[in-house]
Structures are given as C-alpha cells and as structure tokens.
Amino acid sequence: MRLPGLPATPFERLAARWQAARDSSEIIHLDAAGCARMSRATIAATGAYLAEESRAGGYVAEIRHSEPLAQLRADLANLLGPDLSAGDVAFHHSASTAFAALVDAWPLPAGGRIGVVPGEFGSNAMVLAARAARDGIDLIDLPVDGYGRIDLDALDRHGPAGxxxxxxxxxxxxxxRGIVQPAAEVAARATAAGVPLLLDVAQSLGHVPTVGLGAAAYVGTSRKWLCGPRGVGVLAISEQIIERLVAPARCLHTASWDGHGPPVPLTGIAALGIGESAAAARVGLARAVGELVDAGxxxxxGRIAALGTLARRRLDGVAGWRVGEPLAEPSGIVTLVPPPGVDPHAVRDRLYAEAGILTSAFATSRAPREMTGPLLRASPHVYSDPAEIEALADALDRFTRTR
Known part of the structure; x- marks a missing residue:
C-alpha cells in the first residue's frame, strides 16, 4: 500500500485509469483468465453497433463499420508481428474453433509427427487426438520441467532429432498453470529445423508480451485479457503457411461452387472463415484492443505480472493451499492446489456466494495429461486492486478452515 503523500506510481495511475473506465462492480472480479471486465466504451461501441443493425440492417451496418474492423485486424497483427499484416488476420467463433479449423486444414503426411506438451488445453488436446487417430499421426511430447515449461536445454540435447x-x-x-512458455526460443529452433509452430495465445494476448514470437500461426480469443465481448476467436497466419493449408469447402462464405463437381475453397485466409458471426462483438473488441494499444x-x-506475483506470495500456504507456479512468474494466472480433503469447486462457490469474490475451479479434464487433481484459479487484471487479493486470502483461509 502506498504511503499518504507519496506520488502515484505508473502502475497505480494505469490501474486508476482502467478502473475509472469501468462501472463499479458488486463483486471482487479475479477471473480475467475466464472472462475479463469490459470498459464502458467497449459496451457502448457494441450497443451502438447493434442499434445501427436495427436501423439500417445488419449487412449495411457491417459495411459502415469496415474501418474499425480493419483497424482491429491491423492492431492484432501488430500485437503478434512484426511479420504479420492486417490481411493475415481473420475471425472465428472462439479460440477453440479457430484451433480446430487450423489443425483440420494443416497439411500433414500420413504417419506425420506433431510436437505437443502434456499441459495442452483439453479442447485442443481432443482436436489433436482426433486428427492423430484419423490420419495415423504421432503426437510427440516435447521435454518439459516440473512446471510443464518446455525445457530448452533438454530440447537442445536431442539436437535436430528433437x-x-x-x-x-x-x-x-x-x-x-500460470507459466509463460519460452515461445520465441522454441519458434526459433523450430524455424531453423523447418518446422512451423502453431501457438495458442488465448491466455497470453493482452496479458504477456506477444510481439516477435515468430510462430507460423496463432489462435486467440476476445473475452479474456483483451477485455472484449464474448464470441470472437482470432486467427493470424503467416503468408508462407496460408497457401499450404487444405481447408474443407464448408459453405458459400469459404468456397465457390457452380453446381457441378466438387466445391473449390477460396484462396488465402478466406477459406478459414465462418460466414455469419456476431459482428457487434467484433466492433466491441476493436474498441477494447484500441484501449490496450493506447495504454501500452x-x-x-507489467501491471498484471506485478499483481500475479503479489497474489502468489500472499496466497501460497494460506490454510494449506499451495501455488502451482513459481512465485515470481511474469503472469497474472495464479493456480492453487488445495490441501487434502478440500474441494476447490466448493470453495469457489463459497467465495462467490458468501464473500462476493469471483474465481475459477477446474477438474482434471482441463489438462488431463498434466493435472493430477482439481485446482482453484485467481487471475487479476490491470483494474484489480491489491486489497482484493488480501480479501481473497482472508476468505480462502476462513472457508478452508470451516468446510
């Protein structure tokens, strides 16, 4: 806590700016990794677009909003660049559907090999397992340390064979688990070996630095750290990769057909489109990403990482709960392993119902090849306050001891 009379730090000024941009909340919101809080301006932009759809028609409204949507593509390309442009970015229903579309379209030989990690997100892992079963592809675990982080030294010891x-x-x-994978280092090694990297940035875009990672393709989402409306998935694909993808011809939005012979997929990233969508959510996301860019x-x-470190140091050991990642990890995701006999889902429910604190709880299906038991997760954003972390620690201690 800052002593009276001392000037506000840059992080405190940034937090005050983001707090002022949002309506006050009746709860303590510590679930940015699930669905973050939107600003009033983001909500207003979404609502204004819907009103225009009512007045002018949905397709007319989307044409009239082509400029903010083009700017959104450019901003996302810049957040993931520098080797991407606005034309390399498209939208989907969610990060999960974007990932599934890319994996389905990726050209892989029969008997091919995909490098994965045991801590892969459950939905993505299902998609990979289905593709592997369908086409006889082997899923090869990359070496990881005790936190599930890719072990670069072990990778290098295998040489090119790795x-x-x-x-x-x-x-x-x-x-x-709130670790940050060494994505740029893995991408550099993979590129040198001629292997493309498909990187899931659903939990990193707007959260940790993502510029210059060097992946061939990215998938992300609107509702988490970008503070946008739900329902927008993001794809960004390098020019070198997009023409190699073999996307199925699913509809008139992604393929052409003259009534004879097989449909012909559209060229470029358009082949991975989805046609009808919630355009209002995209317009809202454009405003939210613009706010992120303006803030820097x-x-x-930096603010999110500082709050994450503060939360881990305060919460580790409270009533027997243990933090699941290094205390100083530069991440806002804080995972908590319960003491024996404590159900994280029941504690999550009590935190919300009795203390007004929003967190998440997960079963092992979240990452079935890594998790050995259920977890509780807290994830503060820029607008969160250190006092809210203190409130979580007190409630966690109370509800654990009185279960």
Missing part, C-alpha cells in the same frame, strides 16, 4: 516433426503446437500460457502493452503486462 525437432524431427511436421508441426509444433502448445499454449503460450496454459489456463491451468508493456505497461499492461
């Missing part, structure tokens, strides 16, 4: 793969994919930041991604990441 990346004798056709594709590498993993989440930049897992949702069940380095400042946002």
């Amino acid at each position: 990346l004798d793969l056709d594709l590498v994919t993993f989440p930049h930041v897992p949702s069940q 991604t380095a400042a946002v990441s």
